[in-house]
Amino acid sequence: MNGISMNGISFSPSFVDRRHRRRRISRLQSILSTVEESLGPLLPIFTTVGAVSYGFVSYNRPLWNLKKALEVGEGIEVRESSGRGLGAFYVKDDVIKPGDLVGQYKGDLLTLNELSKKYPPVNGTISKNAYLYEIRESSLYIDASDENSDSVNWTRFINHDGKDPNLVVEQNALHKIVWFEAKREIRKGEELCFDYGDKYWEGYEDLIV
Numbered sequence: 001m002n003g004i005s006m007n008g009i010s011f012s013p014s015f016v017d018r019r020h021r022r023r024r025i026s027r028l029q030s031i032l033s034t035v036e037e038s039l040g041p042l043l044p045i046f047t048t049v050g051a052v053s054y055g056f057v058s059y060n061r062p063l064w065n066l067k068k069a070l071e072v073g074e075g076i077e078v079r080e081s082s083g084r085g086l087g088a089f090y091v092k093d094d095v096i097k098p099g100d101l102v103g104q105y106k107g108d109l110l111t112l113n114e115l116s117k118k119y120p121p122v123n124g125t126i127s128k129n130a131y132l133y134e135i136r137e138s139s140l141y142i143d144a145s146d147e148n149s150d151s152v153n154w155t156r157f158i159n160h161d162g163k164d165p166n167l168v169v170e171q172n173a174l175h176k177i178v179w180f181e182a183k184r185e186i187r188k189g190e191e192l193c194f195d196y197g198d199k200y201w202e203g204y205e206d207l208i209v
């Protein structure tokens with residue numbers, strides 16, 4: 001199967017293949033979540049591992065930071081990242097400088113009320129998905145779980161690195177915007193990562209690669 005290119009982002013053949021697998025998996029997951037509601041939690045592989053990224057967030061960065069650099073989305077390739085599923089890699093020759101804007105986290109904006117309708121609570125807890133980002137101090141969530149949604153972009157594929165992440169997350173709660181900036185120089189071939197924070201992995205630390 002050939003790779004595809006969308007909005008200037010190239011997706012490797014294995015990604016295209018995985019899209020088909022993902023649709024089958026998401027159908028399976030919806031069946032499993034129905035079973036889960038009556039039987040209680042299933043194996044971790046079918047539950048989502050938390051929802052919220054807590055690392056390196058400063059709550060209300062001023063918006064002028066967004067204007068100082070362009071998105072580098074056209075220099076991103078989405079492909080397998082060993083043991084982490086898919087990941088986003090920087091593939092341009094230019095060096096990304098510390099503080100450069102790398103991309104905006106995009107998805108469907110949900111209130112807590114909308115979130116609990118979309119993901120009905122099980123035993124009083126909303127089962128959040130791995131692509132959900134909580135905008136701190138706002139009770140708003142950016143849901144990038146639907147990869148076919150026009151409002152979702154490549155940043156949903158940014159994986160976690162707790163040791164030497166090359167990105168930091170910033171947000172402006174008032175304007176409901178979350179974005180990634182380079183923490184240090186980023187060169188061609190590097191995978192883009194940020195620290196999801198301990199909360200995200202609570203109880204699932206063994207899964208971290």
Ligand SMILES: C[S@@+](CC[C@H](N)C(=O)[O-])C[C@H]1O[C@@H](n2cnc3c(N)ncnc32)[C@H](O)[C@@H]1O
Binds near residue numbers: 049087131208
């Ligand atoms: C926002 S998604 C990132 C993209 C994801 N890898 C994919 O294939 O769609 C977050 C999920 O990626 C996986 N992941 C991210 N960073 C990881 C890491 N360092 N080790 C293991 N799995 C990781 C986990 O399954 C996590 O719940």
